[in-house]
Amino acid sequence: MSEFRRLGEVCRKTGLSGWEQARQCGSSGLAWASRTALLVVVAAILPSVCAAEEDEYSTFLKAKSAFDAGDYVTAAARFDGLLGSALSNPALAVECHKYAGVAFLFIADKERSERHFYDLLSLDPDYELDPLLFPIEVVDAFISVKSKNRERLEEIRRAKVAEEERRNAAQEAQRQSELAKLAQTFYVERAQKSRSLLVAVMPLGAGQFQNGHKTKGALLLSAELLLAAAATTSFALHESLRRKAASPIASGSTLERYEQQEVATRVVNQACLLTLGGVLIAGFIDSLTHFHAETVTWRLIKEEDVPNELRHRRGKNDSAQPNGPTVSLKLSGLGMTGQF
Numbered sequence: 001m002s003e004f005r006r007l008g009e010v011c012r013k014t015g016l017s018g019w020e021q022a023r024q025c026g027s028s029g030l031a032w033a034s035r036t037a038l039l040v041v042v043a044a045i046l047p048s049v050c051a052a053e054e055d056e057y058s059t060f061l062k063a064k065s066a067f068d069a070g071d072y073v074t075a076a077a078r079f080d081g082l083l084g085s086a087l088s089n090p091a092l093a094v095e096c097h098k099y100a101g102v103a104f105l106f107i108a109d110k111e112r113s114e115r116h117f118y119d120l121l122s123l124d125p126d127y128e129l130d131p132l133l134f135p136i137e138v139v140d141a142f143i144s145v146k147s148k149n150r151e152r153l154e155e156i157r158r159a160k161v162a163e164e165e166r167r168n169a170a171q172e173a174q175r176q177s178e179l180a181k182l183a184q185t186f187y188v189e190r191a192q193k194s195r196s197l198l199v200a201v202m203p204l205g206a207g208q209f210q211n212g213h214k215t216k217g218a219l220l221l222s223a224e225l226l227l228a229a230a231a232t233t234s235f236a237l238h239e240s241l242r243r244k245a246a247s248p249i250a251s252g253s254t255l256e257r258y259e260q261q262e263v264a265t266r267v268v269n270q271a272c273l274l275t276l277g278g279v280l281i282a283g284f285i286d287s288l289t290h291f292h293a294e295t296v297t298w299r300l301i302k303e304e305d306v307p308n309e310l311r312h313r314r315g316k317n318d319s320a321q322p323n324g325p326t327v328s329l330k331l332s333g334l335g336m337t338g339q340f
Helices: 003-014 020-026 028-049 051-068 072-083 090-105 108-123 136-148 148-182 206-211 213-244 252-289
Strands: 183-192 294-299 326-331 334-339
Touching: 051 072, 051 090, 072 090, 072 108, 090 108, 090 136, 108 136, 108 148, 136 148, 206 213, 206 252, 213 252
Parallel strands: 183 326
Antiparallel strands: 183 294, 326 334
């Protein structure tokens, strides 16, 4: 029986966990330190677990309980099974590889123990076993795995450093992009227009067009033209029928028909005129309600369309990183800039 198996058997038969062995070999302060280390590991894992990770952690605690009880065969199997389920928490994976490597070492399965130690170092090439928590033979075995795979672990370490540098470079590029957006200069043009009160009271939607209400102006224009045409047509028909009804040579039935048509056209004419008057009044009221003697509009313009003398130029004393965007205003041929 190998040295590690005898060590595991001693731990199992005496019913002492790794922490209790440390207390027996050392002092009560050593046990306090080991328990504190376990609490630190748990505190690092718990805040990041979600519902699925809670199941992973429960399985980890069961495997850890078997390890503490000295049942290293069961502990090794449980840790091995947990690692086979693709753990989502890297810190938990590190702990599982550590205890699995120690458990397999205690049951004299050196090959699988070294594999778990190597997998642990692949996740964290700078990891060190605490000699206060594990026997010196376990620590020596862990150091041997690290020495044996020094070149490969160095490659992993360089890859992790390069990945971290790429991540930092991407974050810095994003930060610089955001700063460039904040430092961008926008140019806007102020246009002031004066409106005529005379146009506001003109028919055919002129006031609406002046106020910028093009749809409303088009509707009023169409309605007023149609009503005016209908009123003119009905008036012309009415006059024609009235002259025919006054003819002395027409028969009685014909005169009666002319009189009826004349009355109908007169009613239509009056209806068209009343409707036209209502539409005109409504148009005047709407136009005057929305009338403003002066209006100011702002338009975003391209920098190449701005005269050179009006463009904003950063001076030597300006800060390299402005507090916010710069807005340049073009006011009646005068340039004005400001920051906010």
